[in-house]
Amino acid sequence: MVQKIPLQPDEIVFLKGNTGTVGVVKFAKNGHIFIGTPDKEEIVMFLEKEDLIAVSAIKSGSFSEDGIKSLIFLLRDVGAPLVVLPSDHPTSKRLPMVASCGERVRLDCNITPGTHPEQDILCACDDLSGVEIKGVKGGLEIKGPLKEFKVEKFQ
Template sequence: MNIDFKNEEILFLEGETGTVGLIKVAYENKMLFIATQDNEEIVQFLESDDIIAVSNFKKDKRAIRSQAYLSREESSPIVILNKDHPSTKRLETVLSIGEKVNLNCNITPGTHPEQDVLCSCDSLSGLEISKTPTGVKLNKNFDKFTIEKF
């Protein structure tokens, strides 16, 4: 299933207990800096049509928009935590950036430096999202989505 949206728009995939917002990196190719638990910094090169995916377990669209803005407009680095870090239990908003993302409810939020997996609610788990030149492609039909101005 393909869903098209513009660079100035955000696509919300709405689950029963969480929401994922998707925007495009847009404008230009960029670099993403990922701070790991090993005191390393990974640099990921992004293309303008790559996806910024933000998952929120309170279904708070403002939090999703804010995190997406910080990543796209302010180039805020991503911080990866150890699986046993106490803050992983308090993370309500997590993100993934790249050409594809797999939503999964069986991972610990904020602990995956590989940017093709994102913690999500049960009802969105299993969705695979891939970039297209004009939006995204989902691996299965999904009808609970809205597109809004970003």
């Protein structure tokens, strides 16, 4: 099943699970994000207006939604880099949020948060696992088991 959700550059969509939330925005400009890798390399990921930034929070609720908005602001507007941890790094267990960016993002509950330099996969809660999000002109295409979402202005 594919759902199409209209999404403007000044809006955010929250995908809601029982134990977590994912916020998605359009990158809304042509630009780039720097990604620091465990190999001490820096990757430059070039993004276009219709590409996505997705942030996954381990908890649900307004506190998590505010955190998601803050991380998106840091990545998209301030230019903060994404940092990828080594797969055995103990801090990955303490990350309250993780982010991914690009044309398409797959949500998966069976990966270690913050350890994937490839930007097409993002750790998410069990009930959002298996959802695929793709940026398309004027919105998103979402494939998979999505029960609840809401769109609001991103301020």
